[in-house]
Amino acid sequence: MAQVSMTVNGKAASGEVEGRTLLSSFLRDQLMLTGTHVGCDTSQCGACVVHVDGQAVKSCTMLAVEAEGADVATIEGQANADGSLNVIQQAFQDHHGLQCGFCTPGMVMSAAALLKDNPKPTETEVREYLEGNICRCTGYHNIVKAIMAASGQDVSAIAAE
Amino acid sequence: MYNFDVVKPTRIADAVKELSDSTESQPLGGGQTLIPTLKQRLASPDKLVSLSAIDEMRGVCTGEDGSICVGGATNHATVAAEAGGYPALAATAAHIGDPAVRNRGTIGGSLANNDPSACYPAAALGSGATIKTNAREIAADDYFQGMFATALDEGEIITEVRFPVPDKANYQKFVQPASRFALVGVFVAKYADGVRVAITGASNDGVFRWTEAEAALSSNFSADAIVGLSLSGDNMISDLHGTGDYRAHLCAVMTKRAVTAAA
Numbered sequence: 001m002a003q004v005s006m007t008v009n010g011k012a013a014s015g016e017v018e019g020r021t022l023l024s025s026f027l028r029d030q031l032m033l034t035g036t037h038v039g040c041d042t043s044q045c046g047a048c049v050v051h052v053d054g055q056a057v058k059s060c061t062m063l064a065v066e067a068e069g070a071d072v073a074t075i076e077g078q079a080n081a082d083g084s085l086n087v088i089q090q091a092f093q094d095h096h097g098l099q100c101g102f103c104t105p106g107m108v109m110s111a112a113a114l115l116k117d118n119p120k121p122t123e124t125e126v127r128e129y130l131e132g133n134i135c136r137c138t139g140y141h142n143i144v145k146a147i148m149a150a151s152g153q154d155v156s157a158i159a160a161e
Numbered sequence: 162m163y164n165f166d167v168v169k170p171t172r173i174a175d176a177v178k179e180l181s182d183s184t185e186s187q188p189l190g191g192g193q194t195l196i197p198t199l200k201q202r203l204a205s206p207d208k209l210v211s212l213s214a215i216d217e218m219r220g221v222c223t224g225e226d227g228s229i230c231v232g233g234a235t236n237h238a239t240v241a242a243e244a245g246g247y248p249a250l251a252a253t254a255a256h257i258g259d260p261a262v263r264n265r266g267t268i269g270g271s272l273a274n275n276d277p278s279a280c281y282p283a284a285a286l287g288s289g290a291t292i293k294t295n296a297r298e299i300a301a302d303d304y305f306q307g308m309f310a311t312a313l314d315e316g317e318i319i320t321e322v323r324f325p326v327p328d329k330a331n332y333q334k335f336v337q338p339a340s341r342f343a344l345v346g347v348f349v350a351k352y353a354d355g356v357r358v359a360i361t362g363a364s365n366d367g368v369f370r371w372t373e374a375e376a377a378l379s380s381n382f383s384a385d386a387i388v389g390l391s392l393s394g395d396n397m398i399s400d401l402h403g404t405g406d407y408r409a410h411l412c413a414v415m416t417k418r419a420v421t422a423a424a
Contacts (some may be wrong), residue, residue, distance in 0.1 A: 019166050131259040
């Protein structure tokens, strides 16, 4: 067992982990931050995406000990300080960017990483960025629309195909 | 996953020492292939030696001879952003996997694994890159030795990969949409002394050079030079995503596209 310490959503977090403990397991099972979902557990679906030092990563494919000292952000830290939804989350609600919601934490975290680097992405750039985030309900159109709207762009011309 | 210890040395020499002791140990790059492999219990090391804390193995720089040098523990996103001196290499890195995978996966990990459908082996072989390890320098032509097989010895670590920059180059990947690996990927590079064509995703022997196309392109660098050339599907990967013959056909198609895009 090893001691691991990191910052999660701005707060210090630490715990005892095995070498094999995944970051997703540490977040969910030890910190009880179950907003980070584990879908495929094979790094394909992206439901487990969190930010590590500002970079989107699949937390099911990173060892917890590799996040030692890192600044980790999860879906639980995305809301505004007063508890209201942030711009991306609100856009997902406004544009019906989710149905069952299982993929949504990963979608929101990927969207946040995209908009940080590319504040006004094109629709193609949004779709390319979401290649590692799988949604089995929406058909993606409304997710793309939500992210475009969250970037402050006019989405009235983006039709649901 | 069976349990294992993880150590995080900060210097190459310490990593080599950790890998050479009596335990069953394995280097850990970004883990984007190794961790799924461990989950499936296809490997069961006692110890993983993480290379993520070794600063001297990270980053992109330009060598004295103008070549692009990439530290072995540099992730794909960094190469995509910083290898602007070799645009085709940066573009190749920018389309490996997906954004989250590119933030973790490393060039050294990819080349050490030598997946027969990975992108970097095509870039390295197509560029005639030099693979530097803690012990020696290996020419790409000697490095790739078949599917998942390389010239690396046990415990040997890729510390840097050096790419000579060609006059023109391009990588064309026919994406296998579920995995985002190459169903077939072709890297074409035109150097002063000739053209190199390296193909991934196709052969049962892993990445290979299509020497016939290289000869034709060296005298006429245009897609027309490929017309009439073909590869046999006999020793090509044949699976539910495509037959050997289909992959052989794609090799020529993607080579033409790469030449057209590079020219």
